[in-house]
Amino acid sequence: MDPKFTEVSQVFQLFKAAFVRKDFDTCMKLLSQLKVTLTEFKSLPPLFEETPNAIQERTLARDIYEHAVFLSVKIEDQDALERDFFQLKPYYTDTHGLQPSTQEHPILGLNLLRLLVQNRIAEFHTELELLPSSALENPCIKHAIELEQSFMEGAYNRVLGARQTVPHEIYVHFMDLLAKTVRDEIAGCSEKAYDSLSINDARQMLLFSSDQDLVKYIEEEHPEWEIRKGFVFFQRAKESAPCKEIPSLQLINQTLSYARELERIV
Amino acid sequence: MTQDVEMKEQSAPSNPVSSAAPSTFQQLKEIVSLIEMGAYSREGRRIVRAIRSTIQLRRKFKASVLSAFLNFVLLPGSEAHSRLSSYLPKEDEHDMEVDTASSTTQVPVKHSLPELEIYCYVLVLIFLIDQKRYSEAKACSSAGIARVKNLNRRTVDVIAARLYFYYSLSYELTGDLAEIRGNLLALHRIATLRHDELGQETLLNLLLRNYLHYNLYDQAEKLRSKAPRFEAHSNQQFCRYLFYLGKIRTIQLEYTDAKESLLQAARKAPVSALGFRVQCNKWAVIVRLLLGEIPERTVFMQKGMEKALRPYFELTNAVRIGDLKLFKTVAERFANTFSADRTNNLIVRLRHNVIRTGLRNISISYSQISLVDVAKKLKLDSANPVADAESIVAKAIRDGAIDATLDHANGCMISKETGDIYSTNEPQIAFNSRIAFCLNMHNEAVRALRFPPNSHKEKESAEKRRERQQQEQELAKHIAEEDDDEF
Numbered sequence: 001m002d003p004k005f006t007e008v009s010q011v012f013q014l015f016k017a018a019f020v021r022k023d024f025d026t027c028m029k030l031l032s033q034l035k036v037t038l039t040e041f042k043s044l045p046p047l048f049e050e051t052p053n054a055i056q057e058r059t060l061a062r063d064i065y066e067h068a069v070f071l072s073v074k075i076e077d078q079d080a081l082e083r084d085f086f087q088l089k090p091y092y093t094d095t096h097g098l099q100p101s102t103q104e105h106p107i108l109g110l111n112l113l114r115l116l117v118q119n120r121i122a123e124f125h126t127e128l129e130l131l132p133s134s135a136l137e138n139p140c141i142k143h144a145i146e147l148e149q150s151f152m153e154g155a156y157n158r159v160l161g162a163r164q165t166v167p168h169e170i171y172v173h174f175m176d177l178l179a180k181t182v183r184d185e186i187a188g189c190s191e192k193a194y195d196s197l198s199i200n201d202a203r204q205m206l207l208f209s210s211d212q213d214l215v216k217y218i219e220e221e222h223p224e225w226e227i228r229k230g231f232v233f234f235q236r237a238k239e240s241a242p243c244k245e246i247p248s249l250q251l252i253n254q255t256l257s258y259a260r261e262l263e264r265i266v
Numbered sequence: 267m268t269q270d271v272e273m274k275e276q277s278a279p280s281n282p283v284s285s286a287a288p289s290t291f292q293q294l295k296e297i298v299s300l301i302e303m304g305a306y307s308r309e310g311r312r313i314v315r316a317i318r319s320t321i322q323l324r325r326k327f328k329a330s331v332l333s334a335f336l337n338f339v340l341l342p343g344s345e346a347h348s349r350l351s352s353y354l355p356k357e358d359e360h361d362m363e364v365d366t367a368s369s370t371t372q373v374p375v376k377h378s379l380p381e382l383e384i385y386c387y388v389l390v391l392i393f394l395i396d397q398k399r400y401s402e403a404k405a406c407s408s409a410g411i412a413r414v415k416n417l418n419r420r421t422v423d424v425i426a427a428r429l430y431f432y433y434s435l436s437y438e439l440t441g442d443l444a445e446i447r448g449n450l451l452a453l454h455r456i457a458t459l460r461h462d463e464l465g466q467e468t469l470l471n472l473l474l475r476n477y478l479h480y481n482l483y484d485q486a487e488k489l490r491s492k493a494p495r496f497e498a499h500s501n502q503q504f505c506r507y508l509f510y511l512g513k514i515r516t517i518q519l520e521y522t523d524a525k526e527s528l529l530q531a532a533r534k535a536p537v538s539a540l541g542f543r544v545q546c547n548k549w550a551v552i553v554r555l556l557l558g559e560i561p562e563r564t565v566f567m568q569k570g571m572e573k574a575l576r577p578y579f580e581l582t583n584a585v586r587i588g589d590l591k592l593f594k595t596v597a598e599r600f601a602n603t604f605s606a607d608r609t610n611n612l613i614v615r616l617r618h619n620v621i622r623t624g625l626r627n628i629s630i631s632y633s634q635i636s637l638v639d640v641a642k643k644l645k646l647d648s649a650n651p652v653a654d655a656e657s658i659v660a661k662a663i664r665d666g667a668i669d670a671t672l673d674h675a676n677g678c679m680i681s682k683e684t685g686d687i688y689s690t691n692e693p694q695i696a697f698n699s700r701i702a703f704c705l706n707m708h709n710e711a712v713r714a715l716r717f718p719p720n721s722h723k724e725k726e727s728a729e730k731r732r733e734r735q736q737q738e739q740e741l742a743k744h745i746a747e748e749d750d751d752e753f
Contacts, residue, residue, distance in 0.1 A: 194674060
């Protein structure tokens, strides 16, 4: 066996042990070390040369990157997650003889979820197009798709309910982030839809455990809401009677362009 | 020499029994003379016409005709001739038509124009593809591409663009599109360096088609945004470009841009390109549904497209009524068609539109309705329909789809009265878009006017001048007579 290969496998074992122990600092250091040694292998993307150990090297490299993805979720670093996922992607698309990985679908689902939380819906859909239809049946990916649908429709309680049915424990972190986004969305919707809500109802809808949390949230995010007599008023009274101003600049521009074009007609 | 040969053949089939259409071989020779003229006078337009007439002849190609043509045009010992003839099967002598036999007895003039060589490659390619010999077509086209890379003449560009197209087609029919991607990119680079605009256009479209075939929308968009853009030279290439652009925009959720591109592509496409128009219309229908507008019935009843558009028609019906159950049944029934068209993911996105339309209908018909009833009418199949309905309605209100307020305590939705639309700016905006469109169309038409290039240089001969003056006099007399009559 290649001496470099054995060295890398040993460091990887250390990494896995540190990961289980939740010693994330050692993990980070070992990971950077591993990434540097991986650049010396020629059988990995983007070169994809066929050395004698090619398949094992690629399987090992893929394992390392998968663990890197899980690590970045645990330390809650979204940029690192994105970078590691992009490095992992060529292993899934151009397999070159590798066995399909068991972690492939959870990680793909994780990426979709990340895009959803960051509200990058266009990229979410482009990624979805790349998946074959067989992958869409997988529970992890199906979960992400259903979440996106409920999010677009506005059935936010379904989104929060999905937290209970997470298919993989690594998703829990993202569900928390999602809860925060959902809360902001619900606040925005309620502002437009309701004239006023009782404090109890508001607290339930925005998923706060106590009234103080609710009051603090309102003071920080929505200072224009008023709290009177046990009701939250959404300040809609000022909006009625919009002044009917004529968009004069726009009209002038349009009329000038008509005149110009008409002059051109010979 | 060529004129002599042609004259002889024209006298031969002069008997009224023979069919009126000239033989394929004769037409090919006319095309050759067209190409020669174009090459010598450096006018691309003649070559374009030559190519167009070739396509009309496509059905009549036979191996015998082609091998005779190759003998006529290329030197028998040359590399190109031997390579191309190897693709044509040797057929029996008595298959050959009479006039080709008479022409081979003469010593034909050998034309050594590179245009003709590439033209022969294209002919053989078309023949092979029509005969479904795809692997041979692949080999032939790769050889042709290697030859084109060495040539640098503008007049070859028109024929080379056709060659690129058939190159990509032969690889696509054998399912190996990914292989040629590097090649196509290199060719595009070369075409840009040589300012070969038609080649650039064709290659860009082929590359986009390549990426979209494998669903690589991201890369397609990156290429499209960085590639140089200019006025379209060919209507067909422009239509294709619009279609691919529309597809990319749809997947990226930019529906307004997508709708514009797709509708323009469907409109500009020539009437005979039925398959292409059907595809454009399918995507256009879905994009309009996603935007929330219902396409009218006439769209589905266009000639020749009724059967193909039937699943989409039923889908539109389900969305228009706002019935989720019907939508689900239709989607399942035609699932095969949708996955063949690769519109499956888009149909899934439509579900939320169905709910919105249903909500809008409810909000218009009821001034006040309880949320329990809303949930029942929308037929939401979920665990907690009332809470779902409440949040869905709230989001719809925020997005501006319906005009209403919610009353949480009583659990009902109260619709607002629809104001008078003519007192707002809406009609002005609608008028403006229509006016802008008409003016744009007028400008484009003026720009597309083409005058014959040397007409202003021609001196009027004395005869013509006399004729013209005579006509003007007659016209003046006529007008004078009319005036007299009116009095």
